[in-house]
Amino acid sequence: MIRRHAALAAAVGSLLALALVRGGGDGPPLYDGICLPPQYLLFGAKPGPPSAAQTYTASDLSGSFELADNPSTPQAQIIVGSGSLAPAPGSSTVTLTITPVAPPAAKPSDGTIDGNVYSFAAKSGPQAVTLAPGHPATVVLGATSSGGSQLALERFDGTRWTAVGKTFQSGCGTTYEAATQTLGLFALVSQGASSGNGGTTAPGGGAPVVLILVVVLAALVLIFGSVRLTRRRR
């Protein structure tokens, strides 16, 4: 009976520890299971993908912030660091928008567009605002499917699509992100096998984690083995 009461107390303690460790909804997924692929909303379909707009004051802009088209299962998101955006002279706010748009006539030369094209823009009053030099923002886009193909985040500069640095695969493998110094039109492009630019880096579940797993398991086996050997000798 005492043992069960102690276990109950430990269960409550572990829940409290969990609340402290997790610290809100932004932590890693709690449990196992497999990621449920979100339903992708295509431009022009019903229901279509939502837009997002948010106005930030100078004090908001002094910290980092993010804007998503849908807070639950975002298809388009931007993360802006402190000092990346500043109001234009004569204005005190900056409005950031994410809008799904029709794809431009020019196609990417190195692959095909996966999902929607999104316009990321910042305005202060009527004036367009650019990101401060050396203060890139991170653009995050959801893909229509996960795994199989290599996707890279690309930006349309008005004439052609170009890869935005290194694209990182994140979340459940269905979102891709890259840092950009310029806002504008962005899309994920399914890369051809011969493509040399862009490229995708897997999230935390790559080889180092597998290595850690193997090392920890080997250590556990060694501990079990050595304890057993010691007891046999006694």
Add this chain to the structure above:
Amino acid sequence: MIAARAAGQPRAAALVVAVGAAATLRAVIGGAAPAASVPSAVVFSAMLAAAVLWGGTRLTRVSWRGVAVGVGGGAALVGLSLSGLPAAVIGPRAAAAALLWWVPLVTAIAALEELVLRGVLFDAVRSRSGDGVAVLVTAVLFAVIHAPLYGVQALPVDLCVGVFLGCLRVTTGTVTAPLVAHVLADVATGWVG
């Protein structure tokens, strides 16, 4: 009793290796996004099922008290998981049709993990070293096998969840409570959160 203690250690070691091998294979098959890979989840489930059968868990023992405690434990985990989120984002994450394959698969993974960790492995470790060590060993293994899916930053969270589920096992005396809690938490937070 002495025979059970002597047999517990190699069995526990073999189960740790089996679960580790299953998790490693899942990570390798899953490639860049193991948490989203259905084939790797199926292989993982099959290997856990083999470990359960080899370990000889008593599947016929269903405790209704364990079910009740498990529902309560699952509700606590779900509440804790969703409490940090704004109300606007809590809702179905995918089309209902996806649940036809997703719910059975997630349920199988959660149930098999519990039958191995808080079932046969827990029994094997406890017979030799007692409840406390059994809770800790199974919680550490639970956290480690999730690292390839969610990264090392998930280790503290999954360690806490592992200790919680182990305590439910000790409190009720059966694997039913952690099994029910784990399945509820996975299904509810995965679909709604």
